[in-house]
Amino acid sequence: MLLEVLKYPHPVLKQKAEPVLVVTPEIRELAENMLETMYENDGIGLAAPQVGELKRMVVIDVTGPDAREAPMVLINPEVARIGEDVESEEGCLSVEEYRNTLIRSDRVRLKATDLDGKPVELEAEDILAVCLQHECDHLDGILFIDHLSRLKRSLYDSKVKKRLKAKNG
Ligand code: NI
Secondary structure: OOOOOOOOOOHHHHOOOEOOOOOOHHHHHHHHHHHHHHHHOOOOEEEHHHHOOOEOEEEEOOOHHHHOOOOEEEEEEEEEEOOOEEEEEEEEOOEEEEEEEEEEEOEEEEEEEOOOOOEEEEEEEHHHHHHHHHHHHHHOOOOHHHHOOHHHHHHHHHHHHHHHHHHHO
16 A cells, blocks of 8 residues: 655654554554555655654665565664765655755664564665665654755755745645
């Protein structure tokens, strides 16, 4: 089932998500729906708060919606930055018609569990590392635009304001 993706400045996107204590059938279904929604929207990652669920879980597939070769469902993921700073050009399914460049780490260590409760521990680099940082930020109510310089951010916010005004008359 396709889920609605919340768009900035929806207030849920700013909230901190709660840990998942038990993987219930509902959580499995949510994971499946999140993957479908991510692929359908041409995304490579989606966090539960983006579909209105304040739960610490994300789905990722950096091979993209055409290949669909590496779907990951991560429950209670934690990332530690262990690499060098790199410039990363990002967009977000919750941030419409906008991309910009920010600084991420090119390498991370990930700890999470999978849907069977098994621990997932790995080191990731490049696009997977960046994607993990982006998605885990969502679980703490942080969007990539929160990492931009004040100037870039205020330009973006005025663009959004104009768009909302045009839409609402
Ligand atoms: Ni995002």
